[in-house]
Amino acid sequence: MEAKRATIKDVAEAAGVGVATVSRVLSGGSASPATRERVLAVAAHLDYRPSALGRNLRQRRTGGIGLLVPDLTDTFFGQLAEGVLACARSAGEPVVLGSTGDDPEQEAELVGMLLEQSVDRVIAVPSGGADTWEPAARAGMTVVFADRLPAERPGDAPSGPMSGSASGSTADLMLLDGVPPPPPAAPAPPTGVPAVLADDRAGIRTAVRYLRGLGHRRIAFLGGPGHDRRVAAFREAVGSPVDEELVVFATGSRDSAYAAASGLFQSRPDLTAVLAGGNVLGEAAVLAARELDLRVPRDVSLVMYDDVPWAELCSPPLTVIAQPGRDIGYRACELVLRASGRRPRTVVLPTELIVRGSCGPLR
Amino acid sequence: MEAKRATIKDVAEAAGVGVATVSRVLSGGSASPATRERVLAVAAHLDYRPSALGRNLRQRRTGGIGLLVPDLTDTFFGQLAEGVLACARSAGEPVVLGSTGDDPEQEAELVGMLLEQSVDRVIAVPSGGADTWEPAARAGMTVVFADRLPAERPGDAPSGPMSGSASGSTADLMLLDGVPPPPPAAPAPPTGVPAVLADDRAGIRTAVRYLRGLGHRRIAFLGGPGHDRRVAAFREAVGSPVDEELVVFATGSRDSAYAAASGLFQSRPDLTAVLAGGNVLGEAAVLAARELDLRVPRDVSLVMYDDVPWAELCSPPLTVIAQPGRDIGYRACELVLRASGRRPRTVVLPTELIVRGSCGPLR
DNA sequence: AACCATGATGGAATCGTTTCCATGGAGGCG
DNA sequence: CGCCTCCATGGAAACGATTCCATCATGGTT
Numbered sequence: 001m002e003a004k005r006a007t008i009k010d011v012a013e014a015a016g017v018g019v020a021t022v023s024r025v026l027s028g029g030s031a032s033p034a035t036r037e038r039v040l041a042v043a044a045h046l047d048y049r050p051s052a053l054g055r056n057l058r059q060r061r062t063g064g065i066g067l068l069v070p071d072l073t074d075t076f077f078g079q080l081a082e083g084v085l086a087c088a089r090s091a092g093e094p095v096v097l098g099s100t101g102d103d104p105e106q107e108a109e110l111v112g113m114l115l116e117q118s119v120d121r122v123i124a125v126p127s128g129g130a131d132t133w134e135p136a137a138r139a140g141m142t143v144v145f146a147d148r149l150p151a152e153r154p155g156d157a158p159s160g161p162m163s164g165s166a167s168g169s170t171a172d173l174m175l176l177d178g179v180p181p182p183p184p185a186a187p188a189p190p191t192g193v194p195a196v197l198a199d200d201r202a203g204i205r206t207a208v209r210y211l212r213g214l215g216h217r218r219i220a221f222l223g224g225p226g227h228d229r230r231v232a233a234f235r236e237a238v239g240s241p242v243d244e245e246l247v248v249f250a251t252g253s254r255d256s257a258y259a260a261a262s263g264l265f266q267s268r269p270d271l272t273a274v275l276a277g278g279n280v281l282g283e284a285a286v287l288a289a290r291e292l293d294l295r296v297p298r299d300v301s302l303v304m305y306d307d308v309p310w311a312e313l314c315s316p317p318l319t320v321i322a323q324p325g326r327d328i329g330y331r332a333c334e335l336v337l338r339a340s341g342r343r344p345r346t347v348v349l350p351t352e353l354i355v356r357g358s359c360g361p362l363r
Numbered sequence: 364m365e366a367k368r369a370t371i372k373d374v375a376e377a378a379g380v381g382v383a384t385v386s387r388v389l390s391g392g393s394a395s396p397a398t399r400e401r402v403l404a405v406a407a408h409l410d411y412r413p414s415a416l417g418r419n420l421r422q423r424r425t426g427g428i429g430l431l432v433p434d435l436t437d438t439f440f441g442q443l444a445e446g447v448l449a450c451a452r453s454a455g456e457p458v459v460l461g462s463t464g465d466d467p468e469q470e471a472e473l474v475g476m477l478l479e480q481s482v483d484r485v486i487a488v489p490s491g492g493a494d495t496w497e498p499a500a501r502a503g504m505t506v507v508f509a510d511r512l513p514a515e516r517p518g519d520a521p522s523g524p525m526s527g528s529a530s531g532s533t534a535d536l537m538l539l540d541g542v543p544p545p546p547p548a549a550p551a552p553p554t555g556v557p558a559v560l561a562d563d564r565a566g567i568r569t570a571v572r573y574l575r576g577l578g579h580r581r582i583a584f585l586g587g588p589g590h591d592r593r594v595a596a597f598r599e600a601v602g603s604p605v606d607e608e609l610v611v612f613a614t615g616s617r618d619s620a621y622a623a624a625s626g627l628f629q630s631r632p633d634l635t636a637v638l639a640g641g642n643v644l645g646e647a648a649v650l651a652a653r654e655l656d657l658r659v660p661r662d663v664s665l666v667m668y669d670d671v672p673w674a675e676l677c678s679p680p681l682t683v684i685a686q687p688g689r690d691i692g693y694r695a696c697e698l699v700l701r702a703s704g705r706r707p708r709t710v711v712l713p714t715e716l717i718v719r720g721s722c723g724p725l726r
Numbered sequence: 727a728a729c730c731a732t733g734a735t736g737g738a739a740t741c742g743t744t745t746c747c748a749t750g751g752a753g754g755c756g
Numbered sequence: 757c758g759c760c761t762c763c764a765t766g767g768a769a770a771c772g773a774t775t776c777c778a779t780c781a782t783g784g785t786t
Contacts, residue, residue, distance in 0.1 A: 007741090007742055008742065008743065008744095009742080019742090019743080019744095020744085020745080020746095023743070023744060023745080024744095027744080050742080050743070051741090051743070052743095053741080053742065054741075054743030054744080055742080055743050055744070056743085057741085057742080057744095058744045058745080059743085059744070
């Protein structure tokens with residue numbers, strides 16, 4: 001019933017040549033025209049396809065590319081994945097996919113899985129910090145980060161001595177309460193790390209200026225996991241004393257995003273504009289605003305990071321900071337494909353403020 | 364620099380046993396407690412991870428699961444993918460992903476790639492017809508379809524002018540013009556094909572009844588690739604003489620969806636309700652309606668297939684037919700994992716009409 | 727005491743490919 | 757004419773695991 005696949009041996013036999021010759025013909029080595037033609041004919045006739053298994057074992061690497069994203073349900077990551085897929089297809093490389101749920105632990109587990117599969121090239125939207133990724137690199141993986149960089153240090157504690165909460169780490173940012181901020185340091189200029197990022201800094205700055213121009217002064221930032229760079233840019237753009245109550249973080253889930261948005265609106269009814277750090281946060285903000293009978297943009301202006309198709313569907317249509325998700329994926333894939341030798345470079349893609357209807361003048 | 368990974372041989376040597384013993388210990392075979400402990404200790408110490416390459420070659424199969432979807436940018440497929448990923452992770456199986464763009468040719472190419480990788484279990488949202496999938500099955504692949512079934516017949520040409528076509532397959536439905544419809548046959552009760560589908564028939568029927576109940580008589584259907592079952596259900600639900608001008612199809616792209624929706628509204632201003640066969644179509648319908656100054660639901664009622672997070676964001680929030688995307692993926696993965704021996708079964712998951720604000724009484 | 731069953735163990739074959747190396751023939755040049 | 761080079765070619769060794777099979781020790785049974 002199931003015709004088992006022809007092997008190189010079958011082809012060799014049928015063509016009356018040695019396996020080595022077949023291999024050479026098929027991978028472009030030298031061979032006499034006569035032989036070449038015969039082998040090719042036989043191979044086609046037998047519908048021979050070389051087994052990636054054998055080849056990979058011999059070459060000690062799997063052709064594939066690993067792709068790790070936090071959540072495919074987030075349209076932005078869908079776009080990014082499509083970009084990666086497009087590039088990988090054109091290179092003939094399979095892509096093995098993992099969804100981390102923004103959980104460093106799952107991420108580490110998935111990295112392990114890729115390692116086991118000998119997938120040695122990975123594109124990742126990292127959730128974990130350097131401690132997750134350093135071992136991967138040490139194991140010989142070529143890693144290209146997309147959209148984000150891993151948190152600088154593993155157990156880094158920016159936590160003020162103040163509060164006992166003290167767990168300290170970027171996780172502090174997860175807190176809703178107003179922990180004294182680390183100095184509004186400019187986002188460290190990334191360099192040397194192979195990565196493809198959007199120009200968060202410019203994007204955020206433009207958005208903040210735009211809101212400022214409309215008269216807004218009490219602007220809130222609604223962030224999610226991995227938005228460190230964005231929040232840093234926000235702090236920088238807003239200027240020195242940032243009202244910490246206006247900087248709120250959620251975890252990855254939609255529920256958490258909604259809770260954060262709702263909490264923000266309720267605790268600070270005086271805010272006049274919100275900058276959502278991602279489309280899930282934006283969605284939550286719209287929902288929460290509606291629930292609390294806040295009109296957009298009359299009562300509150302809203303700018304969302306990520307241009308997703310539905311941004312235009314909202315009423316009013318959402319003003320967004322567009323980042324080229326598909327391109328980010330595509331470029332990241334290009335980078336990981338030609339990473340051999342070339343020294344790592346981080347490329348930054350432009351963002352664009354797309355003004356639609358969700359921002360209005362302060363009233 | 365790069366410590367190369369330890370092999371089973373290294374472990375065997377270090378533990379002073381044979382490779383066979385190591386393999387047995389690691390895969391749960393019999394071994395004396397003393398040996399087992401020693402091997403385990405050494406393996407842990409060397410940070411040994413068995414190479415999937417070696418194993419797979421020996422076992423003539425790749426552990427992985429293939430996943431083929433039309434477009435990850437479509438939130439529904441994102442949900443589906445998340446479901447597959449969740450199940451695959453819990454089974455420890457890697458997932459290799461492909462995006463077909465609803466193009467049978469690309470799909471066939473991707474199937475070939477999976478074959479080459481010896482990925483012998485695939486979950487697919489099929490774009491191509493039986494002619495794409497029959498070879499895959501013949502090559503020994505276990506294929507589980509999700510969300511759709513492949514078109515019944517391969518090369519059915521929907522291109523026939525008027526009469527000649529008469530082929531009368533579901534492919535006919537692709538026509539935009541008003542070809543006389545095949546008798547509104549009930550969707551063939553699927554059986555024997557391993558697949559996980561939503562109960563399109565019930566979902567559509569419920570929606571149509573709901574619209575009917577609101578007084579609507581001229582209800583249009585806006586479909587996309589792979590919506591054959593849905594349009595068949597629509598025909599069935601609407602009853603005998605379906606106004607063929609009210610059944611419109613788009614290709615997969617957003618542009619095409621918009622064009623179809625816009626064209627529909629313009630050519631038939633008398634329609635009072637639209638049933639969109641997928642979330643991309645629904646999005647297009649909202650956009651087109653707005654562009655043409657049609658108010659929802661005052662001028663036109665809208666029901667969309669797929670419950671996506673942003674359905675609630677629209678104003679008015681969209682009434683939808685929800686299908687459990689994540690569950691579909693999860694179940695499909697379960698099916699493909701235990702497909703050995705068990706005879707193929709197609710499972711149908713329930714849909715639910717979620718009434719929000721996009722439908723109103725006829726006026 | 728001889729024998730057998732049982733269980734642990736290691737050697738070796740195997741999977742399908744690539745690649746190193748040796749061989750042999752043909753042709754060019756001195 | 758002889759020698760050297762070059763190319764096409766095939767055999768065989770990897771690659772890293774699993775697994776069959778033979779071996780050996782042990783302990784219980786007759």
